[in-house]
Amino acid sequence: MTGHSHSHQSDFNKVSAAGLLIALGIIYGDIGTSPLYVMKAIVGEGHQIQAPLILGGLSCVFWTITLQTTVKYVILTLRADNNGEGGIFALYALVRKRATWLYIPAIIGGSTLLADGIITPPISVASAIEGLRILYPSIDTIPIILAILSGLFLLQAFGTKTVGRLFGPLMLLWFGMLAVLGITHLIKMPQVLSALNPYYAWQLLTQYPDGFWILGAVFLCTTGAEALYSDLGHCGRGNIRVSWVFVKSCLLLNYFGQGAWLLSQVNQPLTHNPFYALMPEWFLLPGICIATLAAIIASQALISGSFTLIGEAMRLSFWPQSLVRYPTEVRGQLYIPSINWLLWTGCVVVVLYFRESSSMEAAYGLAITVTMLVTTILLSCYLYSQKFPIWVIGLFLLVYLSLEGSFLIANLDKFPHGGWVSVAIGLILASIMYIFIRAHQIKSRLLEFVSLPEQIPGLRELSNDITIPKYGTHLVFMTAAGSEDRIEKNAIESIFLHGPKRADIYWFIHVETLDEPYTKEYKINVLAAEDVIKITFRLGFRVEPTINLFFRQVLEDIVQKKEVDIISRYESLHNKKVTGDFTFIIFEPFLSYDNDLPLMEQVVMKGYFFLKQFTLSKQRWFQLEANRVTVEKVPMVIRPLPEMDLVRVEEPTPEKITTH
Incomplete structure (x- = not known):
């Protein structure tokens, strides 16, 4: 085991040319396209360009990228991998x-990350396409933006394996362009490098009018850091850390190049995006095309990341069970139709509501600040579990709660100007997550279990009782009982009272979701040979629960080892070696009218059952064959019947009737 773990860590930290190229294409889409809008947001379109604002803004950008992205995420947070996987839910699973x-901050972080994910594609694509106005001032960019986004979401059903191969080279071209454009202006005004001095940042925040609130715009330079951590499993820690050196250098060169151009325009109003001002006129159209491709790649990375995030949330009981498809054989790539069209709808609404990228900037960044604060809290718990000194954890919390708290306060200024949109989306998503995890906890608490070994004599007697028609050769119950010797009371009542259900072999299957991402294990407990068998599947939180296929493989294994005989026991079929029939029993709970749940729990459960109407059934979630499944409705909470004070009224019998 130690050797395997060492091998895994070695591969995870390994650096290769192919891995670096993949990292460029997958990891840095969001943070890599931030030069399209950060400096424009700091100055403000139509506002006068001032030297203290430019130098202070650049200083803030440099130190934000250094402290937030490099130190917190690349150096510290990437340490917290869950068997090679990253992201807010992978970190939550660790702690x-x-x-x-801790499920509360995890819900908040996951929902706000998804909320800002809805705004990232529109702002990235809009910022790129709006560059066309330099060449065609009267062009209407909204139809182009909507067409690009719609095409991108339509492609999700086919997977991105082929397109993904182009992402790395295209992003290499993009970062190369960022660096060259920045250098061409930086050499004309190298004094802009004085902004590396943190004094300029301090001066901006403390002395410049409304300087502190500019942090809301500065924060946009690091919004992709959370996505960087979420995509850890695709490329490995080593490739991300090495490629970040190149990416950060290109980003800073472009930011300082934009700063150099802005300093040459001091005391003039900002009339167009400083990013495109770096381009010579002959390069504008190719530059806009490259920027648009980079924006599409950034959007794709966030869409894929949202699918992964929701996939994890479903396994952890944070999200309704939804249809998941796997369009390619690429590990970890999945497609969730309901989420795809939810994101598309959100993106279209954002574009139509805000219309301009400058307006979208007001909505962008507020929610992701909350995600970063949550990551700080969860990461401090992880550092504590790894035996880091308390003073190190305390210093980490002091620095990053102060830094991210400042960003949050500055971003609150955006709330009335559009920030409320991402907050509203985040609250809706968080409410759904809270309802489902609380409902899961309530159901677990209310489930009644009985001893399975104590039921074996009764099960054997029922199995041998030929006076009762046979329900099936093999009866398979999906059970929530994690303990090997426990079973839900509902299952026993179903067998003995609702039928009764006579079978040759009773199977009980339990699916346990593990904190590791890709584990696939099973354990067999033969409680009564040829009569009662319990199987526990231990699956990672990123493993698709294809129980039908898993169960079939387990049957092949145990039959081959002669641990059980699954041949039909009907004499005519047994002689022909025909495999017995298998029938699955699934319990669907409903909230009894006669329940004594507290008011808030009743509200949660009513919300849960309302949302459950729009989710996958357990049958489809476990991918069980339709002709072999019986679904039984069971009341979830029944309180003892109260004394009703009913009085029986007896009719007089004929003998008691007298004639007058």
């Missing part, structure tokens, strides 16, 4: 056993 309340 959730430390405290039960």
Whole structure:
């Protein structure tokens, strides 16, 4: 085991040319396209260009990228990999056993990350396409933006394997362009490099009018850091850390190049995006095309990341069970139709509501600040679990809660100007997550379990009772009982009272979701040979629960080892070696009218059952064959019947009737 772990870590930290190219294409789409709008947001379109603002803004950008992206995420957070996987839910899975309340920040972080993910594609594509106005001032960019986004979402159903191969070279071209454009202006005004001095940032925040609130615009330079951590599993820690050196250098060269151009325009109003001002006129059209491709890649990375995030949320009981498809054989790539069209709808609404990228900037960044604060909290729990000194954890919390708290306060200024949109989206998503995890906890608490070994004599007697028609050769119950010797009371009542259900072999299957991402294990407990068998599947939180296929493989294994005989016991079929029939029993709970749940829990459960109407059934979630499944409705909470004070009224019998 130690050797395997060492091999895994070695591969995970390994650096290769192919890995670096893949990292460029997958990891840096969001943060890599930030030069399209950051400096424009700092100055403000139509506002007068001032030297203290440019130097202070550049200084803030440099130190934000250094402290937030490099130190917090690339150096520290990438340490917290869950068997090679990253992201807010992967981090939560690492620390959730430390405290039960940690699901609350995980929900907040996941929902706000998704909320800002809805705004990122529109702002990236809009910022790129609006460059066309330099060449064609009267062009209407909205139809072009909507067409690009719609085409991108339509392609998701086919997977991105082929397109993905182009992402790396295209992003290499993009970052190369950023660097060259920046250098061409930087050499004309090298004094802009004085902004590396943090004094200019301090001066901007403390002395410049409304300087502190400019942090809301500065923060846009690091919004992609969370996505960088989420995509950890695609490229490995080593490739991300090495490629970040190149990416950060290109980004800073472009930011400082834009700063150099802005300093040459001091005391003039900003009339167009400083990013495109770096381009010579002959290069504008190719430059806009490259920027648009980079924006599409950034959008694709966030869409794929949203699918992964929701996939994890479903396994962790944070999200309704939804249809998941796997369009390619690429590991970890999935497609969730409902989420795809939810994101598309959100993007279209954002474009039609804000119309301009400058307006979208007001909505962008507020929600992701909350995600970063949550990551800080969860990461501090992880560092504590790894035996880091308390003073190191305290210093980490002090620095990053102060830094991200400042960004959050500055971003609150955006709330009335559009920030409320991402907050509203985040609240809706967080409410859904809260309802589902609380409903899962309530259902787990209310489930009644009985001893399975104690039921074996009764099950054997029922199985041998030929006076009762046989329900099936093999009866398979999907059970929530994690313990090997426990079973839901509902299952036993179903067998003995609702039928009864006579079978040759009773199977009980439990699916346990693990904190590791890709584990696939099973355990067999033969409680009564040829009569009662329990199977526990231990699956990682990124493993698709294809129980039908898993169960079939387990049957092949145990039949080959002669641990069980699954041949039909009907004499005519047994002689022909025909495999017995298998029938799955699934329990669907409903909220009984006669329940004594507290008011808030009733609200949660009513919300849960309302949302559950639009989700996958357990049958489709476990991918069980339709002709072999019985679904039984069971009341979730029944309180003891109260004394109703009913009085029986007896009719007089004929003998008691007298004639007058």
